[in-house]
Amino acid sequence: MPLAFELVAPGDPGSELTAGQDGDAIVRRSVLPGGVRVLTELMPGVRSATVGAWVGVGSRDERDGHHGSTHFLEHLLFKGTTRRSAMDIAEAFDAVGGEANASTGKEHTCYYARILDDDLPMAVDVITDMVSSPRLDADELETERGVILEELAMNDDDPSDVVHELFATAVLGEHPLGRPIGGTPDTIKAVPRAAVWEHYREHYNPRTLVVTAAGSVDHDALCAQVLGALTDGGWDASSSSAPTARRVGVDAPDAIAGIPTQGAQVTVRRTTEQANVIIGGTGLVATDPRRYTLSVLNAALGGGMSSRLFQEIREKRGLAYSTYSFASGHADTGIFGLYAGCAPAKVDQVTSLLEEEWERLANDGITAGELTRSIGQLSGGLVLGMEDSGARMSRLGKAELVFGELTNLDESLELIRAVTVQDVRDLAADLAARPRSVVRIGPFGD
Template sequence: MQRPPTRSRTAAENDKTEVRRTVLPGGLRVVTERVPHVRSASVGVWVGVGSRDEGRSVAGAAHFLEHLLFKSTPTRSAVDIARAVDAVGGELNAFTAKEHTCYYAHVLDTDLELGLDLVADVVLRGRCAIEDVEVERDVVLEEIAMRDDDPEDTLGDEFLSAMFGEHPVGRPVIGSIDSVSTMSRGQLQSFHQRRYTPERMVVAVAGNVDHDEVVALTRAHFGPRLAAGRDPVAPRGGRGRIPGKPGLRMIHRDSEQSHLLLGVRTPGRHWEHRWALAVLNTALGGGLSSRLFQQIRESRGLAYSVYSTVDSFADGGALSVYAGCLPERFAEVAALTTEVLAEVADNGITAEECRIAQGSLRGALVLGLEDSASRMNRIGRNELNYGEPRALSESLAQIEAVTLEQVNAVAAKLLSRPYGAAVLGPHRGRRSLPKPLRDIG
């Protein structure tokens, strides 16, 4: 017997979520989202410090430090930390990006206090012991080796270097073998003490939690750090045009595939037309019906993987297309990719493509918030980047408000800009590349 259509339990209960914000003395911000229908709590301490805040001599310091702080605190060893989280079936981890670092725990709602205690202990009191530095240095060097073995990861770093050159966002988050090998314990400890201050931090918690309880726990665990007189650090705004112009980076590998990342510079994340850019990106290469996927994979079978993406920073970004294919098909893939971009620059996307892209964005945004960890990521990132947690309904309304004319104006403005690109595969020198790539830079 067919059941009548009903509104899902998750969708109905999502309407009952509540986002609250408190600023504590010292500028520390606490944002929570109460999701009463889950049994979990996700705790994140976001620090507005990433790889772009490093000097060249300490490239990779933010990432190295993220590893190091888990090794020991005054009251816990690395084993103690691991056992504490394993004993409650939780997860404790961290990640570093260009402009921020996040330390997080995912636990049962009844273990909220433990989760916040562990994250705060690591972030505030990680020891940076000299013996730990040497052990973790080898781990980070292994991670660099893993990156070098992964074509897409290597290509991604090389692409941003091609797009932004010597600008800090063009440097790899992970650093280099040289910088990681020579970084001292004193440099890492100084980076920690100078950069990890409350006014740069956001405590974001989502799940079956109470805001007032989270604030009280945060006060208890951050304690003496909450000195009065400091205001939160304002979100990074635009800093003007990034100097120079995009270029071409080539990595020779005797690989079975050729890999391409090709793109153009975009304004930063505060751009007024960022949602129109998101719709354009989705229509170009964000799904199975996207123009690039249909023309390169479905119609011609030239590549298995082809997609587009947007990287957004405070003062700039990039719209890029990735494709991986057999070397003998590389010239055709590169030519077709640039043809599609030129066609969209000249004539825009269709009303149907715009409608589908908006629906895809809305659905992906809502479906991506089905768990407390995703919600914690969203409110923490928004507070750090925009100075407010932002309601889901506001983001959905902004997607809905995008017009076809706005998307096509963005396409005409951005896709006519000079390309930057990174190529990885069995290619030697510019002469071995198809003309659209030879002409870059």
């Protein structure tokens, strides 16, 4: 059975958990004073570690006037704390050959570092310091505003990035998940420091913080380091508060307010050598038990060189270099789509082929051979991915913030191998029956 994570107060039953994992790894979870959660996975024989500080806030949580603040904070927390300058932070990791970075999502933000095990205390201290006591200096904010605008401009120059952003907006409409994670040039230019500070104060606190680490890590020592660093950062980590509740999903993602009940047709004219096209619609929520079936479906349809999209559009017809299917899940909805980049003159033909392959999958399902190959592809990728401490650190964070439980490798493999041909066909038919959007970018005429 998966290891369940209850949202209990420090000291209550369930606040301290230990479980063996594959390859003699050991997972431990503690709920510390203040509601801070710490999860570690000890990987025997490893001399490195990856540590991450997760906050359960993403771009969907931004109130009016705060749009872009989540991504802004990802940048600003590296610009200095009350104890460290931006250069101090950079030098701390460069001096030991470590790597530090951050990522902003639609439902959570993570600040992480990969270092040698001897340098883990330093990494924990620096990252926890960044999270708990950032300066958010006004001058640095203005400098970073320019950096973020350049980042958005860089992404806007890549039509494959733009088509994915427009697709999410077309499918999810006015729902907060339909907004770009990084904000827009207009929101980044408009958001004041006061709004970024308010966003930080509202969402960054002990009850929302999850610290995960994997590799050569001592759980008890890490817990002590986290508490000490938070106290030094001025956070009150002494209460018996329980962690903030996880996001609650729903059973009918198409019925969510703000999500269009009909598909959209979006065409953006740009002077590019290629046209980029995505067709698709809503997918599964992150916790849907059919997510393992979706993984198999995705692998068979567009997940590798033997997939239907790759074989039909690239190998057989030579119409595209890149074509694939993709899916992402959130607490109350998800998206599913099929992508291809092709010559502008071929975009109608390629769009038709994407739709035909999707419909063929929904009507006829996959073959036994495709099922076997897809399960093998997913199983191999899962096992290989678990060789990396960063992947295991991320798995712990998502298990705590999204799923509320940790499924070990053998259990995950069993769930993938339990998927049947009929399961894939039923899910493909469900997805194909939902409102469908088509988004295209290219040098199209009128």
